[in-house]
């Protein structure tokens with residue numbers, strides 16, 4: 001399998017009808033030969049020339065046949081630079097939330113322990 005990768009900038013260089021690339025699900029497709037055959041017309045393909053067309057492609061609800069055609073047009077994978085990767089920070093958020101909820105749990109136990117000792121002392125003093 002070809003492991004060729006392209007950056008967003010490289011894909012952007014292929015925006016003409018005769019040299020047309022687009023990105024769908026982080027894969028790069030060269031669709032120049034298919035533009036005239038596209039049942040949805042050439043205009044919609046030109047609209048996403050050289051950019052990420054995942055949403056446009058999926059919104060239409062393309063058939064399995066369309067996906068097979070797509071597979072034959074593959075030229076490589078998209079190389080995401082660290083700046084346009086999906087945020088990694090979101091992955092660490094639940095962990096932070098979890099640990100703070102654990103802290104809250106410990107605080108509640110500590111509160112009841114102190115309250116129980118306080119109640120016992122008060123009982124011994126005033127009973």
Ligand code: HEM
Pocket residue numbers: 029031034038039040041044045048053056057060061062063064065066067069070073
């Ligand atoms: C290389 C990528 C694409 C391939 C291989 C492809 C292929 C096809 C095929 C085979 C059909 C016929 C219906 C079906 O089988 O689902 C179709 C219809 C259609 N496509 Fe695409 N398509 C591509 C990209 C796009 C994009 C980016 C758009 C943007 C909006 C689009 C819009 C449409 C529309 C609107 C139809 C419906 C046409 C109609 O029923 O009148 N397609 N496409």
